[in-house]
Amino acid sequence: MLSVKGLCKHYTNFEIDGASFDIPDGCVVGLIGENGAGKSTIIKCILGAAKPDRGEILLDGKNVSESTRDEKQKISFVLDDTGLPAELNLNTLDKVLSDIYKKWDPAKFKALTQKLELPQKKALKEFSKGMKMKAAIAVALSHDSHLLILDEPTSGLDPVVRDEILEMLYDYNRSDNRAVLISSHITADLEKICDYIVYLHRGKVLFNEEKDTLLNRYGVYGVDEGQLGELDKDAVVKVMRRDYGVDVLALKERMPGDFDYRPANLDDIMLFFSKGE
Amino acid sequence: MLGLLIKDFYNVRKQAAWYALMLVLFCITAALLQNIAFAATMGILITISVPITAIAYEEKDGWQKFVIASGLSTKIIVGEKYFLGILCALVCSTGYSVTYAAAGIDWDIVEFILPLCMQFWALSVVLPIVFAFGVEKGRTYMIAIIVVLIAAFIGCMPLLGNILEGNRLILSLCSTAATIIVLALSIFISIKIYNKKEF
Numbered sequence: 001m002l003s004v005k006g007l008c009k010h011y012t013n014f015e016i017d018g019a020s021f022d023i024p025d026g027c028v029v030g031l032i033g034e035n036g037a038g039k040s041t042i043i044k045c046i047l048g049a050a051k052p053d054r055g056e057i058l059l060d061g062k063n064v065s066e067s068t069r070d071e072k073q074k075i076s077f078v079l080d081d082t083g084l085p086a087e088l089n090l091n092t093l094d095k096v097l098s099d100i101y102k103k104w105d106p107a108k109f110k111a112l113t114q115k116l117e118l119p120q121k122k123a124l125k126e127f128s129k130g131m132k133m134k135a136a137i138a139v140a141l142s143h144d145s146h147l148l149i150l151d152e153p154t155s156g157l158d159p160v161v162r163d164e165i166l167e168m169l170y171d172y173n174r175s176d177n178r179a180v181l182i183s184s185h186i187t188a189d190l191e192k193i194c195d196y197i198v199y200l201h202r203g204k205v206l207f208n209e210e211k212d213t214l215l216n217r218y219g220v221y222g223v224d225e226g227q228l229g230e231l232d233k234d235a236v237v238k239v240m241r242r243d244y245g246v247d248v249l250a251l252k253e254r255m256p257g258d259f260d261y262r263p264a265n266l267d268d269i270m271l272f273f274s275k276g277e
Numbered sequence: 278m279l280g281l282l283i284k285d286f287y288n289v290r291k292q293a294a295w296y297a298l299m300l301v302l303f304c305i306t307a308a309l310l311q312n313i314a315f316a317a318t319m320g321i322l323i324t325i326s327v328p329i330t331a332i333a334y335e336e337k338d339g340w341q342k343f344v345i346a347s348g349l350s351t352k353i354i355v356g357e358k359y360f361l362g363i364l365c366a367l368v369c370s371t372g373y374s375v376t377y378a379a380a381g382i383d384w385d386i387v388e389f390i391l392p393l394c395m396q397f398w399a400l401s402v403v404l405p406i407v408f409a410f411g412v413e414k415g416r417t418y419m420i421a422i423i424v425v426l427i428a429a430f431i432g433c434m435p436l437l438g439n440i441l442e443g444n445r446l447i448l449s450l451c452s453t454a455a456t457i458i459v460l461a462l463s464i465f466i467s468i469k470i471y472n473k474k475e476f
Binding site: 067073086 | 334340342346348349473476
């Protein structure tokens, strides 16, 4: 579906350095990383709102910068600030977007916004943050796209709205082999729906793996300095020294069976890779 | 482009109502004083203010990123703002022409064409600046340009009138041709600027 190959983008105090990953058909890919890691920059490059210095982004094998309007509209998106005109209500927005999207489906938009209980005649500026995000998702799902890209869609939302949004993404992904790229630092959401995880750290892709493989590979072990010295160095991935001892992110299959551990979640993995030694 | 126009009309509708009221007042003043410069000045202000206000809303909403990501070409995005400005210029020019006609003032086509050209010139200069620097930074340049244009307009009218006394048709044709060239060049530059922009 979409391939990011060797993407480089330089800013004064930050750069994306050769980021590469794929979004296969029918898969949900989670883009994780701390604030400022470069998630939004990569998404902007994919959507054409920023221009890469090097590298390429291929949509169905064709560079997105050369894509036609029809081809570009195979990608739908939800931006962190939604980008929707705040003065408009949903009825007017429907008219505006039916002129912008060639495969706009007004009936679907109406049905989705009604299902999400969004007021039709109220200006978007009067919507709550959750309502705005729901409206943006309704927009993204109301034209015939094959790939949905979301930049922090659940950030700042309550668990009920987050769950509704994840349910909609799940439905989208299940129909017609459609793919999703979702960036978030709420890793619990990503653990629920993602097939692959791409971890971005200071502009570099640290790993790009199947979520289940990733979560099965690592364990978090609580040890002391003495035990740490005895461990197989190839098993130890990252170490974080605490007041109470040492936390170790390690490859489970290489660790001795008699060590207690807890399965590593995405938060643990992110934390160890960003702060661990 | 229709969708973009609908959006802009909704966004600027409150300001547009004020501008319409101001235009009426300036047209009446121009008719009473028999000096079209009053109405034409307002026309220039409206022609550039409405597209700039529309762009300001887009910047506030993050719409520019949205519309680029939706695959709409920069030619349409940029062209729509010029179209909006041209529409405002035509409405203003029609407004003071109708006022003059209603007041029974004797006027000729040059008095209609020259202010209209000035409005298009103002639009041609201001929009590339706003596309390049954004509304906030562009506003400073815009104010300076309006002052220069208005001064030039008021200053040159009698001079041109003397030089081209009896050649009013030539003046109209030259002004129209120059305006078309400047407008086309401005649209071309704005598209280039927009193509290089990041959001």
